[in-house]
Amino acid sequence: WQAVENGTGNTQYSGTVTLGTAQSGSSYTLNDTTRGGHKTYNLNRGTSGTGTLYSGSDDVWGNGSASNTETAAADAHYGAAQTWDYYKNVQGRTGIRGDGVGAYSRVHYGNAYVNAFWDDSCFCMTYGDGTSNTHPLTSLDVAAHEMTHGVTSNTAGLNYSGESGGLNEATSDIFAAAVEFYANNPSDVGDYLVGEKININGDGTPLRYMDKPSKDGASKDAWYSGLGGIDVHYSSGPANHFFYLLSEGSGTKTINGVTYNSPTSDGLPVTGIGRDKAALIWFKALTTKFTSTTNYAGARTGALAAAGELYGTTSTEYKAVQDAFAAINVGA
Ligand code: ASN
Ligand code: ZN
Numbered sequence: 001w002q003a004v005e006n007g008t009g010n011t012q013y014s015g016t017v018t019l020g021t022a023q024s025g026s027s028y029t030l031n032d033t034t035r036g037g038h039k040t041y042n043l044n045r046g047t048s049g050t051g052t053l054y055s056g057s058d059d060v061w062g063n064g065s066a067s068n069t070e071t072a073a074a075d076a077h078y079g080a081a082q083t084w085d086y087y088k089n090v091q092g093r094t095g096i097r098g099d100g101v102g103a104y105s106r107v108h109y110g111n112a113y114v115n116a117f118w119d120d121s122c123f124c125m126t127y128g129d130g131t132s133n134t135h136p137l138t139s140l141d142v143a144a145h146e147m148t149h150g151v152t153s154n155t156a157g158l159n160y161s162g163e164s165g166g167l168n169e170a171t172s173d174i175f176a177a178a179v180e181f182y183a184n185n186p187s188d189v190g191d192y193l194v195g196e197k198i199n200i201n202g203d204g205t206p207l208r209y210m211d212k213p214s215k216d217g218a219s220k221d222a223w224y225s226g227l228g229g230i231d232v233h234y235s236s237g238p239a240n241h242f243f244y245l246l247s248e249g250s251g252t253k254t255i256n257g258v259t260y261n262s263p264t265s266d267g268l269p270v271t272g273i274g275r276d277k278a279a280l281i282w283f284k285a286l287t288t289k290f291t292s293t294t295n296y297a298g299a300r301t302g303a304l305a306a307a308g309e310l311y312g313t314t315s316t317e318y319k320a321v322q323d324a325f326a327a328i329n330v331g332a
Helices: 069-089 139-151 162-183 235-250 277-286 296-311 316-326
Strands: 003-010 018-025 027-028 038-042 102-110 115-117 123-128 251-255 258-262
Touching: 003 069, 003 296, 018 069, 027 162, 038 069, 069 102, 069 123, 069 139, 069 162, 115 139, 123 139, 162 235, 162 296, 235 258, 235 277, 235 296, 235 316, 277 296, 277 316, 296 316
Parallel strands: 038 102, 102 123
Antiparallel strands: 003 018, 018 027, 115 123, 251 258
């Protein structure tokens, strides 16, 4: 028999947080029984197997530094919990499959491994420790990005290549931003940047920018005929840009201390409808309109259908979806 507990996580990226844990006798584990039994395991630099479930004699996890083996676990466990809560409380989806069952997280994958990934076959997400094993890829936005790959896989099933692959990647970035805003953590405020905490570029810049994706030097701001031929982490750009424009509108805007400047490819302004409505539209499109082969034109059709069902086809929200797609060069 296990008691439900609230532990304390001293994370690297999100400050001190509450973690869902379980207690059995004198031992505590990173087993979030109120969120589908989501568990966090230590791969201890291995690259296979499930690893060892985090357990300990107290309910305090990590010390904020990557040199403590529990710190990355605290971040990953927190990210999974916030993502679970977002999908349940905002989108009405309980768990990645919508069946109430939790996935699991594995941290300390490999040696100085600079990536994180979702894997359908284990129904789990995995995190490397980053450069010099000091920057684990366990920030909240990365966790939400990886967990969202599980949601996409179990809904639209967007193929991970060509334009559908870009839409798959964008969906993970879109809900990463949505989860970060939802969590409203003072140590990791919401933004339209992806991976700004894990310092992959070594100079403090984020991996991706949603207001103007080309700022990363490789992503595209708008659709063009060759988009399906580039890496999915770059062909995601136009859809990320669409989501930013639909949420916040074009032009300059400062949110939580970050200043964005979002252009439009047609030169016409877009008036944002707010990120909450934008995320509801994208989720409805993802889960009821998109298929494995949806391309950018199909995403427009699907998002408009979703907006029409949610707000009506004569609504400002519907019009904003039209305008935001036109702004990324996807038109009627
Ligand atoms: N971290 C990467 C991602 O989730 C791994 C990959 O390339 N699939 O997109
Ligand atoms: Zn991804």
